[in-house]
Amino acid sequence: MSVSQIVELLKNHGLKITPQRVEILRFLQSNRIHPTAQQIYEHVLSKVGSVSFTTVYNTLHTLEEMGQVKKIAISESMAIYDIDTSDHGHFVCTVCGSIYDINYKVKMNLPGTVQRTELIVYGVCSQCSDYLQHNV
Amino acid sequence: MSVSQIVELLKNHGLKITPQRVEILRFLQSNRIHPTAQQIYEHVLSKVGSVSFTTVYNTLHTLEEMGQVKKIAISESMAIYDIDTSDHGHFVCTVCGSIYDINYKVKMNLPGTVQRTELIVYGVCSQCSDYLQHNV
DNA sequence: ATTACTGCAAAACCTTTGCAGTGGT
DNA sequence: ACCACTGCAAAGGTTTTGCAGTAAT
Numbered sequence: 001m002s003v004s005q006i007v008e009l010l011k012n013h014g015l016k017i018t019p020q021r022v023e024i025l026r027f028l029q030s031n032r033i034h035p036t037a038q039q040i041y042e043h044v045l046s047k048v049g050s051v052s053f054t055t056v057y058n059t060l061h062t063l064e065e066m067g068q069v070k071k072i073a074i075s076e077s078m079a080i081y082d083i084d085t086s087d088h089g090h091f092v093c094t095v096c097g098s099i100y101d102i103n104y105k106v107k108m109n110l111p112g113t114v115q116r117t118e119l120i121v122y123g124v125c126s127q128c129s130d131y132l133q134h135n136v
Numbered sequence: 137m138s139v140s141q142i143v144e145l146l147k148n149h150g151l152k153i154t155p156q157r158v159e160i161l162r163f164l165q166s167n168r169i170h171p172t173a174q175q176i177y178e179h180v181l182s183k184v185g186s187v188s189f190t191t192v193y194n195t196l197h198t199l200e201e202m203g204q205v206k207k208i209a210i211s212e213s214m215a216i217y218d219i220d221t222s223d224h225g226h227f228v229c230t231v232c233g234s235i236y237d238i239n240y241k242v243k244m245n246l247p248g249t250v251q252r253t254e255l256i257v258y259g260v261c262s263q264c265s266d267y268l269q270h271n272v
Numbered sequence: 273a274t275t276a277c278t279g280c281a282a283a284a285c286c287t288t289t290g291c292a293g294t295g296g297t
Numbered sequence: 298a299c300c301a302c303t304g305c306a307a308a309g310g311t312t313t314t315g316c317a318g319t320a321a322t
Contacts, residue, residue: 016296016301037286052304057287059302076207076215077286077312091247104244111227111236112261119255125248152276152321173311188279193312213287213311 001029013066019048024059028069028083034090034099036078074099074120089119095128137165149202155184160195164205164219170226170235172214210235210256225255231264 001009006025007017015021023044027035035043037056044051060081063069070082074092080099082090091100104119124132137145142161143153151157159180163171171179173192180187196217199205206218210228216235218226227236240255260268 018296018302020303050303053287054289054305055303071212073209073212076209076212079212079286089244093248094251100247102244102246104242106240106242106255108225108238108240108255108257110238110257110259112229112259113265114257114259115230116259117255117257119242119244119253121244121246121250121253123246123248123250123252129249154277154321156278186278189312190280190314191278194277215311 001025009068015062020044020051020055021059023047023051024056025063025068025083028081032084032101034072034080034082036080040081072118072120087117089121091121091123091125093125093128094122095124095132098125098127100125137161145204151198156180156187156191157195159183159187160192161199161204161219164217168220168237170208170216170218172216176217208254208256223253225257227257227259227261229261229264230258231260231268234261234263236261 003022003026006022006029009025010017010021024040027040027043027047031043033039037053037060040060041051041053041056044056060069060071064071067085068083070085071079072082072090074080074090084101089102089104091102092098093100102119102121106117106119139158139162142158142165145161146153146157160176163176163179163183167179169175173189173196176196177187177189177192180192196205196207200207203221204219206221207215208218208226210216210226220237225238225240227238228234229236238255238257242253242255
């Protein structure tokens with residue numbers, strides 16, 4: 001998504017175009033690392049020169065309400081933000097911290113109707129297990 | 137699990153028997169509500185008369201290390217604790233907050249080896265949807 | 273008697289909120 | 298010129314840590 005498309009997106013939702021908002025969206029869209037608010041803050045600060053956590057959280061909340069971003073609790077102390085709002089799970093490497101998207105199919109009996117499903121798999125990614133195999 | 141079995145469990149792991157520890161384990165085992173640290177604190181306070189968050193968290197960490205308790209992040213601000221450490225997922229009712237255990241089978245392609253899997257389904261439980269259907 | 277455990281108080285951490293000032297429209 | 302947005306500073310909620318006193322062995 002280009003900057004002009006980001007600008008369009010913001011305009012279409014009646015939002016003002018600010019450098020912080022544009023850079024937050026650009027970051028989420030170009031680096032699919034599933035960043036934390038902290039990582040977004042650091043990136044935008046380095047690019048735009050001025051940003052606050054207030055603005056980061058404000059923007060993320062706005063984007064969540066717009067349905068443009070999903071917030072995922074990978075731990076009880078932190079959320080990550082995913083610009084891919086389609087149905088998918090996450091693989092978290094407990095060695096390097098990388099987060100991979102995963103596709104899955106689940107079979108289950110539920111005591112009610114579903115709103116959303118979150119699957120998080122913790123493990124060691126191939127890169128890390130290769131590395132460990134050759135170096136430990 | 138009886139109190140004497142709880143005492144055995146603690147002894148077998150070289151831990152001292154304190155009223156707080158016994159009551160935390162009793163609570164986790166008798167009420168399978170998947171409590172938060174806050175709920176455990178309140179319960180133990182009402183039963184034992186004296187407890188602190190320090191002790192609640194100390195005990196939960198010890199039990200986690202012993203593999204007797206699983207910590208689950210149902211939101212980014214809070215953890216719940218589950219004495220059932222077997223492989224299962226959770227259904228969280230977004231109306232009443234109840235947490236149900238669910239069994240599931242999942243098919244997926246993974247970019248590494250699995251350590252543990254966490255499935256959380258958010259939705260409305262039958263009780264709440266029945267209630268809503270008749271009263272709204 | 274020893275030392276593990278409890279619990280207070282303070283800190284750490286992430287996120288939210290109040291409010292004044294700035295900047296996009 | 299308007300008012301949405303930014304950002305500081307302070308507060309909120311959950312969890313952790315330091316340390317002194319207490320209680321289980």
